[in-house]
Amino acid sequence: MSGGMIFAGAGAVLFTMGLVGVVLIGPLLRRILAFNVMGSGAFLVLVGLAQRDGGADPVPQAMVLTGIVVAVASTALALALARRLHRLTGRTTLSATDDD
Amino acid sequence: MTDPIAWLILLPLFWATAAFLLGPGRGARLAIAALLAQCGLALQLAADVIDGGARTHAVGGWGAPLGIDLAVGGLSALMLVLTQAIALPLAVYARAYFADGAPAVRYFWTLTGFLLAGLNALFLAADLFNLYVTLELVGLAAVGLVAAGGSARQVAAALRYLFAALVGSVMYLLGVALIYGAHGTVSLQTLAPLVDARAPAAVWIACGLMLAGLMLKTAIFPFHYWLPPAHGGAPAPVSALLSALVVKASFYLILRLSLEVFAPLAATAATALGLLGAAAIAWGSWQALRTVHIKMLVAWSTVAQLGYLFLVFPLLAPDGLALQAGVMQAIAHGLAKAAMFAAVGVLMLATGRDTLEGLAGVAGRMPLTLFAFGLAGVTLMGLPPSGGFLAKWLLIEAALTHGQWGWVAVVIAGGLLAAAYVFRVLRQAFLLAPADSPFHPVPRSMEWTAFVLATASMLLGLQGVELMSLLAAGS
Structure with a gap:
């Protein structure tokens, strides 16, 4: 098994762990972190799979950089919303009942 | 320099930033003026596509794979025209809606500008990765708009929406990663001939992941849980933008991917998608019949x-x-739902209440708005000559041509259910109001924009041939 495939496999495992976390975890901060684990998994797959010919491929690396910028911005927005929710209601989870 | 493709993305970015600096008052005037120009650009682009067919534009003169290519065809030109045509009346509406300086207005114009830039870029993107970036731009701007009101309910709805949108786009991104690993390219045009029914397992998984992620963002049953609180809790102009345009963007992506890149693979999931659609019609209508909030x-x-x-x-x-039916339904529903949310916003401002019960007596006091609501309702039910009628007619014709009778029953039952929930509102509106109920005057421009949108959705059925010839051009 080449190094790239190890990265890709680890990425798939991280992605699955993160996905399970986002779905099952209640507290918002841990949920946001789970989303970040999920994102890192996708980035590892992107870089890992593109490395199989030996040399590094610059295109997916540029994509991952863009993806990291997007993930940072999304995380910041999620954290800001979670803080606002905490300030307004004192809760750090989304209740299951407030949707009509 | 004067290529409308580039300006359709640059112009909203420019006025969004300017609105942030100028504040809501002057920002609103600038936005409306710029949206007028965007309408012209989109129409010019549509005319270009009809005359000259599909074309691409290399941003800054750098072609793919080093730079970014933008491409326009019949379907994307149609979606661009729809986006600008809905955004312009809604901007006029929003200017009057936020005239009292509600807290949501502070970032409304900026976020709307970014949302429109993201939508236009999404319809023009020519590769899978740019589609991911534009999806995120649209998603983040939409979440910001839901949260802009700042109340606890809105923030909770925005967070729920944000998690759905983020998980959806990361699943899409993993799909892109697997495709790049298998084929070494993300260009839609290059990929189309490479993917066939004997594709390796990675491509099948990628197709499934991208489809699931986009379905989550389109809020198709059973992934719809985030939509009602987000769209029902936001201020009326925001709900209208989200329901009319944002969910259509991810549907457009599913449609394009299943037509172009994944055509050989998509057939296996087609029946399941249709069944989910039928379940969505039944469940959504049932909930619409039960809820007490308008x-x-x-x-x-x-x-x-x-x-x-x-x-x-x-x-x-x-x-x-079927493609014509889907596109027609997307356009008709976009116009009708924008009109409906706009009309409901007017009614809620006028009566000061958000329940169906509070609507009693609006028929006598606001006939124009109620008429707009009724016209939009006619489109949702699918009565002639509305755009909704044309969409359902085409759908039934397609089902009969292929001998799949079951879908005909679904379409007809869905129309009846829509009639049932629209008449819930109309019936209440014609009741006599209690003598002491308060009533606030509402700017006429808000009533008229709702009416214009509703009339457009109604008359759409008469323009079907022109729209379908644009769809066929360059595809």
Whole structure:
């Protein structure tokens, strides 16, 4: 098994762990972190799979950089919303009942 | 320099930033003026596509793979025209809606500008990765708009929406990663001939991941849970933008991917998608019949109407009937739902209440707005000559051509259910109001924009041939 495939496999495992976390975890901060684990998994797959010919491929690396910028911005927005929710209601989870 | 493709993305970015600096008052005037120009650009682009067919634009003169290519075809030109045509009346409406300086207005124009830039870029993107970036731009701007009101309910709805949108786009991104690993390219045009039914497992998984992620963002049953609180809780102009345009963006992506890149693979999931669509129609309509809040009724109606879009997939065939039906439904529902949320916003401002019960007596006091609501309702039910009628007619014709009778029953039952929940509102509106009920005057421009949008959705059925010739151009 080449190094790239190890990265890709680890990425798939991280992605699955993160996905399970986002779905099952209640507290918002841990949920946001789970989303970040999920994102890192996708980035590892992107870089890992593109490395199989030996040399590094610059295109997916540029994509991952863009993806990291997007993930940072999304995380910041999620954290800001979670803080606002905490300030307004004192809760750090989304209740299951407030949707009509 | 004067290529409308580039300006359709640059112009909203410019006025969004300017609105942030100038503040809501002057920002609103600038936005309306710029949206007028964007309408002109989109129409010019559509005319170009009809004359000259599909074309691409290399941003800054750097072609792919080093730079970014933008591409326009019949379907994307149609979606661009729809986006600008809905955004312009809604901007006029929003200017009057926020005239009292509600807290939501502070970032409304900026976020709307970014949202429109993201949408236009999404319709023009020519590769899978740029589609991911534009999806995120649209998603983050939309979440910001839901949260801009700042109340606890809105923030909770925005967070729920944000998690759905983020998980959806990361699943899409993993799909892109697997495709790049298998084929070494993300360009839609290059990928189309490479993917066939004997594709390796990685491509099948990628197709499934991208489809699931986009379905989550389109809020198709059973992924609809985030939509009613987000669309029902936001201020009226925001709900209208989200229901009319944002959910259509991810549907457009599913449609394009299943037509171009994943055509050989998509057939296996088509029946399942159609069944989910049917379930969405049933569940969304049922909830719309039960809810007591008028805005939630309209939001649940969006869940139901999105179901029709997914009935298209089992019927996709080279004759193009189902594709025409899907596009027609997307356009008709966009216009009608924008009109409906706008009308409901007027009614809620006028009566000061958000329940169906509070609507008693609006028929005598606001006939124009109620008429707009009724016209939009006629489109949702699918009565002639509305755009909704044309969409459902094409869908039934496609089902009959392929001998799939079951879908005909779904379409007809969905129309009856839509009639039931629209008449819930109309019946209440014609009741006599209690003598002491308060009534606030509402700017006429808000009533008229709702009416214009509703009339457009109604007259759309008469322009079907022109729209379908644009769809066929360059595809």
